[in-house]
Amino acid sequence: MKKIVVAFLLVLAFAAPLAAQTWIWYPGDYELWLGNEMNNRRTERGTFFPPFWKMDSHYVLVEFSKSINLTAPEEITIAAEGRYNVKLDGKLLFGAPRKLLLPSGNHKLNIKVHNQHTPPALFVKGETVHSDSSWRVTYEDKEWIDESGKASDTSTTVYSAAGCWNFNSIEQLPSHFRLPVKEQQPVSRKKDRGELIDFGKETFGYLVLKGLKGQGDLNIYYGESPEEAQYTAHCETLDRLRIAGSSVTDLATSEVSSFQDEYTLKDSKAFRYVYITNDEGVDVEQVNMLYEYMPEEYRGGFRCNDEEINRIWDVAAYTLHLTTREFFIDGIKRDRWVWSGDALQSYLMNYYLFFDGDEVKRTTWLLRGKDPVTSHVNTIMDYTFFWFLGVYDYYKYTGDAAFVRQLYPRMQSLMDYVLSRTDDNGMVQGLAGDWVFVDWADGAMSKQGELSFEQILFCKSLETMSLCAGLANDTKGEKHYSTLAGALRGKLEPAFWNEHKQALVHNRFNGQQSGQVTRYANMFAVFFNYLTPAQQQAVKHSVLLNDSVMKITTPYMRFYELEALCALGEQGNVLKEIKSYWGGMLKEGATSFWEKYNPADKGAEHLAMYGRPYGKSLCHAWGASPIYLLGKYFLGVTPVKEGYKEFAVRPVLGGLKWMEGDVPTPGGKIHVYMDKHAIRVSASKGKGTLYFASKHTPKVSRGQAVRTDKDSYRLNIDSGEEITVHYD
Amino acid sequence: MKKIVVAFLLVLAFAAPLAAQTWIWYPGDYELWLGNEMNNRRTERGTFFPPFWKMDSHYVLVEFSKSINLTAPEEITIAAEGRYNVKLDGKLLFGAPRKLLLPSGNHKLNIKVHNQHTPPALFVKGETVHSDSSWRVTYEDKEWIDESGKASDTSTTVYSAAGCWNFNSIEQLPSHFRLPVKEQQPVSRKKDRGELIDFGKETFGYLVLKGLKGQGDLNIYYGESPEEAQYTAHCETLDRLRIAGSSVTDLATSEVSSFQDEYTLKDSKAFRYVYITNDEGVDVEQVNMLYEYMPEEYRGGFRCNDEEINRIWDVAAYTLHLTTREFFIDGIKRDRWVWSGDALQSYLMNYYLFFDGDEVKRTTWLLRGKDPVTSHVNTIMDYTFFWFLGVYDYYKYTGDAAFVRQLYPRMQSLMDYVLSRTDDNGMVQGLAGDWVFVDWADGAMSKQGELSFEQILFCKSLETMSLCAGLANDTKGEKHYSTLAGALRGKLEPAFWNEHKQALVHNRFNGQQSGQVTRYANMFAVFFNYLTPAQQQAVKHSVLLNDSVMKITTPYMRFYELEALCALGEQGNVLKEIKSYWGGMLKEGATSFWEKYNPADKGAEHLAMYGRPYGKSLCHAWGASPIYLLGKYFLGVTPVKEGYKEFAVRPVLGGLKWMEGDVPTPGGKIHVYMDKHAIRVSASKGKGTLYFASKHTPKVSRGQAVRTDKDSYRLNIDSGEEITVHYD
8 A cells, every 4th residue: 555655656756847946966876876775676586686796875975055146035945855954155054944035146055965874865945946957066075176077276176966857846755766556467367286376478566465364374486487486496586474363474584564454565576477375374365466667658669561570569668668667677587687788778779769868867877886996887898888888879869968977077987997907909808807798608709818899899988988078078088088999999900800701800819819700799890880891791791691600699689780780781681580589589478578589499498597497587678679670770760969959860661561650859759651652751859861762763742852872862851840752 | 761771781882701703894884884973963053064074985785704614513693784695605595594504514604785774784693603803795896806905816806804893792783882871960050041050070961851841942052161051142052942741842953852751852962061041931850961971991090299290181081081982083062073183192192091992993994984085084184194194003002903904905095195196296285175284373374385294294104104015915015105205205304404494494385495484394303203313402492492483272283292392301391381281271170171272362262263252172182192191201101012012111200209100001001100219110911121211220129220321221021020120
């Protein structure tokens, strides 16, 4: 019951329009705190199972500051999460005032908040004065850098623009945030020694035991498959309860709760099935669940003539929604953690589905943590680089430079860490403490020496640093990172390109190329445009379409493999791959997409991973990539300038008869329809260009298509108008 | 009532003998957490008044680890502050077991604890397996440094020796720690419009309002002097309560509490006097207090023929005891914060009174905080250097190298910060954000350019780093810091010695000596032995005994001034100074020693500071230095090797007829008696040497006095024996 009330409040929160005032905090601090809460909710067979990397924490004492200019006196209401004091024009006021009459004129308001348990947060509401991101905040680090990152002679305190989200009323305490829930019923129940309950599809939330009574033990085994739920010795998650009258003891934590008739489990779990066994003296009438979810609007969409593709898109969207929680997590059963490599793909899919920028920002803050940097992001070298890439993607899709500026100091210190660990060639190798991941490939890949894959990501990260330095007005940094990127870029081809193999080799050890060729570096080099056009075409055949090169068995790296093929105009092949790979999972009964799928596996082999029979996550964000591929490379919509101020539409049917869909943009969307003879495009905001091919002169509803090459045309799109093109 | 129960538990805690098992945590984390609690208890006229420097926090997720070798199976009990899991030999056990049967043989036990609110802490108790500082702990920073600070090829996780204090039973949760209290009554009450209540001497604790009833407001004004308590518009601390039946509203925080007959204030305060005013409808029968204190044994002592000196020693000991709380703080009324320069003096006094090493360690952790270093300790450049000096003093007095090793990485990063801010001469100057303090001197001192005082402290800090690097087995660091110290040392005389003034000048600006001579650098150069014997004697006359050089008006710098004079054999002058300066405060009615005392001030001028009529703290740790001077330079006891393994006794009467006292050592003490004809020395532990002067051959009770110079003798002291020397 309590949960439902909370959910109700939060639905209001999500539905609320942009308010004048909002709760504010030190940027990143609320995100770290909430992320710690979330990352620590994983259990493994009843045991608390936290991440194995450093967990950072919020600053416990921060000061908020605002310069005010009032034409008339104004009363403000003040609330804080934490103990606080208020200074007006440098004079400390009595106690912790909840109301304050500000005199007219120019004034400086400073409010200091202390809170060890949850992030110090502030809410101020008046007629014109209200807490928002225009307030400045410091943890009194006393470095003397001003907001723009430049040295200042006048201040010894670093102030940042305050962080916020959408807690816009005084009652919505940020630390009380909970995702909303909806009660749902199972679709079937089947009794043998225990009872197998099926909720019809992959889901997430809290089990509700209705009509619970009696005396004795009750065990709940969760399964993403019926096998997992029923194979009680090996299912990944479970709950063991001891019932005695109106009290329940959680046998894992020894915590005791009381209940009346109905008991809702304290911890959320991922499952489609639950298998319940209980002592004879215990009875449960009905098992429901509270589905817990992040409220998101499906702003992107895709439909086409191929129902299998439509079903793939729907299941991919549901997969992404399930893994879009307080943060973008990897999988809902496992790990329930925020991983940078996984998150980067969620970001990209998100831009073609929810376009939820706050979710990207929260995840980015959490992954970065605080200084000092003592390891790579999630301890994985590649994941550090993916973190950098995510920041620039965010800017490109949203145009939000303020966030880049806020984050830039932590970008610098993370890059300092990377640069402090390069070898004599200025390249990165896995040092002790580094996890060089790349992909799950059952040991069939070397992690020794200089991996071409890592250098390519490193180079792109340096380019990203240079771009972000520019946004943060760090002209020295912009040049510095650009020089480093250029130097590394120049070394890539000599170091890794093998003329005989017509491919980038996998790695180099003591200056010698290894014999191995893998897909990873080659596909990134394609869509990063690090190869010549001739090399790109060579790689397409020698690597990407070459079955003798080790196959990728995770949707994670299939994401980039198919992206590379799309970038090379191979949408036809990619559509077949989507149907066979993701369609393959659907044929295996998937209701969400998996962490790993090897078509060669049979039956329960599909459920195993990490040496455990049900170790595999059957709902993994990185399984949802068709959303991204269909939006970006079939509907063909991409931002050209940040935040879709300018955009491009390059629709490609890739074998479909027709397709239609929406791609969200900041505060708007772009609609695309295409069949074999016509294209219709409209955009609510921004200026775009439609690129298409036509053998004869196309007919356009308005304006003039410009021929750019044999059969290639370009046409301007203005916001608000629908353009129709007839082509052949 | 609740408070008294807590106090009772804690007295037991302090009295408990060394136990096999104790609560453990990540080293420094509990100290930071407890220190934040303490530093945030200051209020100013009813308003929360936190420090203005960065406040660090504990790691929220840590893993404890222990290798075990059992000859028989053994059951252990596990308790944690926080959620936890247990791995035995890498296998995760179900839930959070409170009991665990360990099998015989070699095993590895890992316990992970998560706690956002208070530091993750662990307690394990078995027959032979128990939590203590032999356990290792990590926050999973993934740097690969082993416990000795050396790079290791086998581990990617940094483990430190676990931190602990004296929470030796499962019930003594570290986060529940409170100082004990004792109820005390006032010595007098005097009514006018309000009521002035006198507790007889400076004290600290919680006011208890007995027989409280009625309806209306009640105001409590605290005073270290009767003037402060009664001058209600300017007293530094106060409480405003609104009484309504059985409920009290704190008008500062708006918090409401209920009471029956007796109400104890929630926040502790420093005072001797309280002045209470209340509305007519409110009535209080009796006002008592709960005196709150750190239980300390007075292991050092001093008595002599001069009753004024004895009284000074007693008041100094009480002053130090009042300011020895969870940590060594500056003053009990104000700031109630931990300041490094103040703490260093408390440490030194402590070695001659309580010899409480845990208190030094806690204070050292708290002052240091965590990385990254973003400012000097307490924002003050000199206080950073005093922090380094404190670490080596701790080692010298206690012999506890394990602590130095534990702390060494944070010593390195703090010194990195200092070294990153040196000028072209390798010297330090105040940069923006730095507070160059030196002493309170009403603006009569330049803080520009290179101050000789700061360079001398910097040089000593580099020497300290070299010594501590040696203890931490960092041979490269030992050499590096030694080289830096040598280079700076070589520059001091050319830069600052002025042959004409026969003194070190105060500062240098653009390479030019300023004309100013102050006492600060000269006195430190004396007892650091940075001057030639001839220069030392010159400085004694040209600076230390020269009335035309700006006088010091804080006991803080008088500490070092008198230490320098003692080091030059001027105990006779120092005794006179102690009688006149500290005796002067006693004559002004002091019951504890002050933050500042200028004999030239009159009446209420003594109470003012910082532009506020009662701004001065009348109980300030740095006022207690006679304890140190009398122990170190009159009884003359100092450690020669770390932890008093070897020690020296150089008793000097300095004009006294006789003196007698104890100086504590690790697990023992050294007793010294001296009059004009005889010296008696005994030591419970260690090997010592007595140095004394005698015109004729002295008579010694045992062994042989060795003549070392004209009138100078040396005599070995063995532990356990009392040596008597008759001299003339």
